[in-house]
Amino acid sequence: QTGVGDIYSVTLKYFYPETQPVKGRIQLYDAGDNRMMDEEVQFTFTREGKWNQFTVNTGIQINAGNYKVRLVVEGGNKLAVSGIELQ
Numbered sequence: 001q002t003g004v005g006d007i008y009s010v011t012l013k014y015f016y017p018e019t020q021p022v023k024g025r026i027q028l029y030d031a032g033d034n035r036m037m038d039e040e041v042q043f044t045f046t047r048e049g050k051w052n053q054f055t056v057n058t059g060i061q062i063n064a065g066n067y068k069v070r071l072v073v074e075g076g077n078k079l080a081v082s083g084i085e086l087q
Contacts, residue, residue, distance in 0.1 A: 005063045013053040013082040016043045024073035
């Protein structure tokens with residue numbers, strides 16, 4: 001949920017113990033299920049007891065309202081996501 005129209009950052013915190021990176025996509029949809037953002041991301045090795053994170057931004061201003069963030073990953077069997085934050 002966003003409060004004002006602005007460009008927003010999407011931060012994802014994750015753990016991935018494999019050495020072979022896995023690709024994914026972060027997508028942002030509005031209340032009408034229109035895709036507002038579709039960004040390719042890559043999950044890389046995380047050391048034991050640590051977390052990795054990355055941040056992407058919407059690239060355009062979005063209005064105040066409710067949005068859905070969708071994470072699409074293929075082959076990330078050992079991927080653990082701690083949280084996705086929109087700010």
